[in-house]
Amino acid sequence: MTYKAINFKDKFSKFSDHWSPRVIAEMNDYQFKLAKVEGEFVWHDHPDTDEVFIVIEGELDIEFRDGAVSLTSGELFVIPKGVEHKPRAIRECKIMLVEPKGVVNTGDTGGELTAVNDIWV
Amino acid sequence: MTYKAINFKDKFSKFSDHWSPRVIAEMNDYQFKLAKVEGEFVWHDHPDTDEVFIVIEGELDIEFRDGAVSLTSGELFVIPKGVEHKPRAIRECKIMLVEPKGVVNTGDTGGELTAVNDIWV
Numbered sequence: 001m002t003y004k005a006i007n008f009k010d011k012f013s014k015f016s017d018h019w020s021p022r023v024i025a026e027m028n029d030y031q032f033k034l035a036k037v038e039g040e041f042v043w044h045d046h047p048d049t050d051e052v053f054i055v056i057e058g059e060l061d062i063e064f065r066d067g068a069v070s071l072t073s074g075e076l077f078v079i080p081k082g083v084e085h086k087p088r089a090i091r092e093c094k095i096m097l098v099e100p101k102g103v104v105n106t107g108d109t110g111g112e113l114t115a116v117n118d119i120w121v
Numbered sequence: 122m123t124y125k126a127i128n129f130k131d132k133f134s135k136f137s138d139h140w141s142p143r144v145i146a147e148m149n150d151y152q153f154k155l156a157k158v159e160g161e162f163v164w165h166d167h168p169d170t171d172e173v174f175i176v177i178e179g180e181l182d183i184e185f186r187d188g189a190v191s192l193t194s195g196e197l198f199v200i201p202k203g204v205e206h207k208p209r210a211i212r213e214c215k216i217m218l219v220e221p222k223g224v225v226n227t228g229d230t231g232g233e234l235t236a237v238n239d240i241w242v
Contacts, residue, residue, distance in 0.1 A: 003190035006197040025199050027171040027219060030151065032197065050148040056195070069124035074177070076127040076153065078146050098148060098219065 008034065008056055012094055014121050019113050021097055021105055022121035031101045034121065038092040043084055044107035051079045051099045058093030062086070129155065129177055133215055135242045140234050142218055142226055143242035152222045155242070159213040164205055165228035172200045172220045179214030183207070 011024050011034050019041060021033035037060065053062065055071040062069050062077065063086040069077050079085050106114045132145050132155050140162060142154035158181065174183065176192040183190050183198065184207040190198050200206050227235040 001188035003185070003188055003198070005190055005192040008195045008197070025173065025197055027173045027199050028202075028221070030219075032173070052146065052148045052153070064124070067122035067124055069126055071126040074129045076129070076146055077124070078148050081149075098151075100149070 008094075008096070011121050012036065012056075018092070019105065020115040020119070022119055024121060026101065029101050030098060031118075033097040033099075035095050035097060035105075036092055037087060037089045037095060040088045041086055042106055042109050042111055042113055043086045044105075044109035045082055045084045046079070046099070046103055046107045047082050049081050049100050049103060051081075051097065051103065053077050053079065053087070054096040054098070056094040056096055058089060058091060060087060060089050060093045060095060063088065129215075129217070132242050133157065133177075139213070140226065141236040141240070143240055145242060147222065150222050151219060152239075154218040154220075156216050156218060156226075157213055158208060158210045158216060161209040162207055163227055163230050163232055163234055164207045165226075165230035166203055166205045167200070167220070167224055167228045168203050170202050170221050170224060172202075172218065172224065174198050174200065174208070175217040175219070177215040177217055179210060179212060181208060181210050181214045181216060184209065 018038050021035040023031050023033050025032040054076045060071045139159050142156040144152050144154050146153040175197045181192045
């Protein structure tokens with residue numbers, strides 16, 4: 001039989017809201033999620049896990065309490081567990097997140113930007 | 122301070138051999154690895170873990186005992202644990218692998234294509 005690859009562009013075409021990650025794949029107990037982001041997110045951390053950001057299209061800045069990192073298309077950054085961070089994008093940016101299943105986007109911070117978890121696209 | 126993102130193009134420029142994954146990042150006990158592949162790999166499986174293939178540039182086919190999947194740039198596929206697979210690329214293809222630290226590229230099959238593990242670039 002012919003299996004079908006997961007195409008990022010196709011998956012991104014299926015949703016438009018910001019800061020609301022969509023699961024596209026699972027590997028063991030980890031998930032790959034796509035998100036469209038624009039503007040400022042909230043300060044938060046994930047006390048139990050590292051988190052990977054990969055920029056698929058656009059530009060993303062991630063602020064830390066002691067600095068920042070800028071990512072563009074084809075770049076990856078690992079946020080170590082427990083490190084407070086605040087992503088922001090001046091224009092819409094398309095990203096992929098890799099993290100264990102069950103991680104909430106706002107960590108322990110909560111608030112109105114907290115997305116429903118485990119939504120597949 | 123200014124942190125530095127991991128740039129795929131930059132990392133790919135630092136090695137040229139085929140079927141020899143280079144680690145670029147760790148997330149918990151998982152690794153992100155880049156590889157250049159060309160030609161046929163060997164049939165193998167990873168009995169204890171799923172494995173993610175992402176094509177960064179080029180085209181990759183992965184054969185299974187019951188079929189195949191074709192991936193191009195911007196596509197992802199999860200090989201379930203224990204499923205025999207044989208990647209092949211007609212022309213050089215640049216890929217990213219995501220899997221637990223310690224996974225050997227040829228699984229239990231071994232042979233001359235078995236790469237030294239945990240080599241960072």
